[in-house]
Amino acid sequence: MPTLIAPGEAIDGYTVGARLHEGGNGYIFHASADPAHDPGYPLVMKVPGVGAGEPTLGVVSFEIESTILPRLSSRHVPRVAAVGTDPMLPYIVMEAIEGEGLADVIGRAPLPASEVADIGAALADALFDVHRQNVVHHDLKPENFILRDGDAVLLDFGLARHAELPDLIEEDRGLLGAGSAAYVSPEQLAGVRGDPRSDLFGLGILLYQLATGTTPFGEPETFEGLEDRRWRVPAPPRAIVPGIPAWLQEVILLCLEPDPLQRYPSAGHVAFDLRHPGEVKLTARSERTESAGLGEQLRNWWQAKGARAVPVAPRTALSRMPVVVVAIDTDRIDDPRHEALRRVVGKVLEANDDYRLLVVSAIKAAPMGEGSRLEETASGRVLSHRHLLRAWFAPLKRPPEKTSLHVVESPDPAVTILEMARANSADLIVLGAPAPRARTLAWRRSTASSVAAEAACSVYLVRLPGTSTPPDPAAEPA
Amino acid sequence: MLRAILSDVHANLEALEACLAHARSKGATGYAFLGDLVGYGADASAVVERVMQLAAEGAVALKGNHDAAIEKRDSYFNHDAHASLDWAAKTLSDTQKRFLASLPLVAETKPACFVHASVRAPAKWTYVDSPGAAESCTKAAIAAVTFCGHVHDQKLYFGKPSGHMTAFTPVPGVNIPVRGQRRWVAIVGSVGQPRDRNPAAAYALFDDETREVTFYRVPYDHLAAARKVREAGLPGSLAWRIEAGI
Structure with a gap:
């Protein structure tokens, strides 16, 4: 077998187990770590094939993978526990992925x-x-x-x-x-x-x-x-x-x-x-x-x-085509921040080559027992809020196919907005923030500060200049 | 060991101190100076003194063509370089001049080789400014990784299986493994006189255990360095080059 490592051998705190797979880009073995090196997830060791009959590409591609994979931080790639630095004994110890193969x-x-x-x-x-x-x-x-x-x-x-x-x-x-x-x-x-x-x-x-x-x-x-x-x-x-x-x-x-x-x-x-x-x-x-x-x-x-x-460069190109989530509080249709939010979103869309816009309204869950009139039923409520979102979006004069409108019933708007951003790999969340005084009065964090604290992307908080008193101090902070 | 590799300081004390402080903040414990401590800038004596001190503590220090010119001037230097070398020769002490004269041209360590110009015929001061030049440079070296100065722009050359080399322009702050069975030639850039229209000082860090190199650009008070050049009565164009990074 043309590899430099064989089952049973130990190297840098990792013990090589049975061979799992051999392919054009290397050989994969089960691996186990001694306690000092145990990363807490199951491991495999990958090594390149060497010697006669092994393609040059195998050696080069092993070198490429051992350089690139450790830099990625993602639940969508295997985690890397260790990379051999001795050029004569290359290996990568990485997370073993359990699941169903796409094949x-x-x-x-x-x-x-x-x-x-x-x-x-x-x-x-x-x-x-x-x-x-x-x-x-x-x-x-x-x-x-x-x-x-x-x-x-x-x-x-x-x-x-x-x-x-x-x-x-x-x-x-x-x-x-x-x-x-x-x-x-x-x-x-x-x-x-x-x-x-x-x-x-x-x-x-x-x-x-x-x-x-x-x-x-x-x-x-x-x-x-x-x-x-x-x-x-x-x-x-x-x-x-x-x-x-x-x-x-x-x-x-x-x-x-x-x-x-x-x-x-x-x-x-x-x-x-x-x-x-x-x-x-x-x-x-x-x-x-x-x-x-x-x-x-x-x-x-x-x-x-x-x-x-x-x-x-992908990062450069992608930075000019953001996924933007904007949260609109359709429970308060007269909120003057709606116009301010539209202005901010308009500028963001203008400044980029391409975009995806998700307009989200997180509304309170329907009360127990539906009324008989359409606007009192859950689906009727969602529909009327959808009309409000469409009315908010229309003045932007943007093509509809790059935008989607979402009305979500939710006990916690911050959780809904964050989930929407995560599921769509958002680059930016735009939402209205309560005026400063309203925030100090609130006994718990506002939606805006929860989103700002927990979002994995950038967050623009939009306030109206010169407002230090909220429109309705008794209302729950938006 | 994590080693800071600094070249073409060119008597620019502000740039040197900024790079040394940056390297210390990154955990550097060793230093290599790839030559041209003097010429162009206003602080030849202070720069040489600083490097003498670090060399006494174990730093690698090599001779560049400007350092050699303090002892014996070749005719190829331009007017500005002549003026700054004349001035440097006047301000350097005899001890400092003896230090410059004593510097070697090449240092081979494991796993890296250091040189001012090219490992191939280092005293000819040829520029490693193309894949071909990098190839002949690395062929003359024992180590797989060679660090050069002399050319003021940062570049990384790497060997393909055929043995020929390819040029790569590094992104500052991104660590690059220089491993595998291939050969690498890194041009670390100039501390004291960058020429890519970016006045920030250039140097590199090399971790000889993980075999990773990271190129850096360090903004510093380049206007102060340029002011000193003018105050020393050196040609104004030398000050201007520091200000504009050209």
Whole structure:
């Protein structure tokens, strides 16, 4: 066996157990830690293959993974316990991930649209988290995702690119286009690395597989066989499984656009659409039920000659397409802060290339026993608050497909707003804050201060200048 | 050991002290000076004195072309450099001059090699300013990681399996492992006279146990350093270069 470490051996406080897996990017063993090194979670040890018969790529990709993986802080990647620093004895000790492999899930495909959307949103969340830490994975495939408690965990960063580190693969012609044949993106084939939208192409193929049970471009074995994804429009998923809803086909085919500029701007946008099917903007893509004709394919082939990706550091690019959550207190329709909130949100949207806006109203739970009139029933109450949200949003004069309105019944508005922000990987929460005097009067923290203290993202608190007395001191602080 | 690697201080005491303080705050316990302690700036004597003291405590100190020119001037220096070297020669004590003359050109340690210009023919003061130059530099070194000065911009060259090298522009504050079976050449930048239109002082930290290098830019009172250059009667363009970082 061509590894430098064998079962039973101990190294730097870790004991090597049975071999679990061997693949192109290394060998994986069970591992256990002595008490001084025990991180408190189950472990595996990964080592590169060495010697004759082992690909050069294996050594390089091991080096890449051991550099990038320890920098990621995310529940969507394995935690790293230790990395060997002796160049003659490289290893990574990392968290063993228990769960269902995406490959097994795909084995059951085609899956119902709602399940494809749930799983797809979890995969997109994982990608978005990694992209926001300046890393593009570049090797998406079913074997590299494990589903754990509703979350997706992304494995194997051997072909990944970190925007702030030397790229050990780039400019090495022998390694160009490295990746799994069925999932590699067109621009990756051209040797362009570092654009997070390359991963969206791979995500599109996984969604396609979940929805139809097949891959859109097959599994080519030659470089020429790979090339046709630079221009070919894949057979629409609805041609394979007629029951697939239009919105899901729209999402999948938008991910699979040959030109990265035509795809979704970020994985966050994909997750958003998969979670809000009603908000997906349908185009001609969603309507197709037949494969493209020869004429269209020829035209695409011709146009693909000039298509090029322009990678920008993911963190820089993503910082200009924020997910914004704004909380509007629709229980007080006359609150003068509503106009101030609209002004702030308008400026944020204006200052960025792209955005997703979630407008949230957390209303008090309906009283016990519903009344007979529509506005007294729970659904009637939600509907009337939805009208209020729409009225708040309308003066912004923004396209509706980038915005979603949410009315949530909740005993604790802060918890609702925080949960909404977390579930949508928000970059910014905007909400009104009570005037200073109201805060000192409050016997408990206001919604605004709870959100500001506990949010994982930036929070803008909006106050009206010159108001030191709240409109209604007896009311619960907003 | 976490070692601060400082090059091309060029008689800029304010920049040197700022980098040393920054390195101490990051936990540095060792130092390597890759040459050109003098030339251009106003504090040749104070800078050499400080480095002599650190060298006595174990710091690596190497000779650069400006240091060598105190003893024997080559003709390639421009007018401004001549003026500042003349002035430095007048202000340095005999002990300080003997210290500069005694400095070696290259220091090989494990796992890093240090040099002012290039390990290949170090006395020729060639610039490691391209992947090709980095390749011939590292081929002459024993260690896998080489640290150079002389070129004032920060750069990291790394070897591909073919043996040829690729250039990478480091992001300040991001630690980069320089491991694997490949070779690395790090240009640490200039403490006293950065030339990339950013006046902040440049240096790097190297952890020889984890084999990680981190490049830094340290803002300091560069206007004070420039003022001293003018007050010393040195050419105004030297002050201006410190002010603008060019």
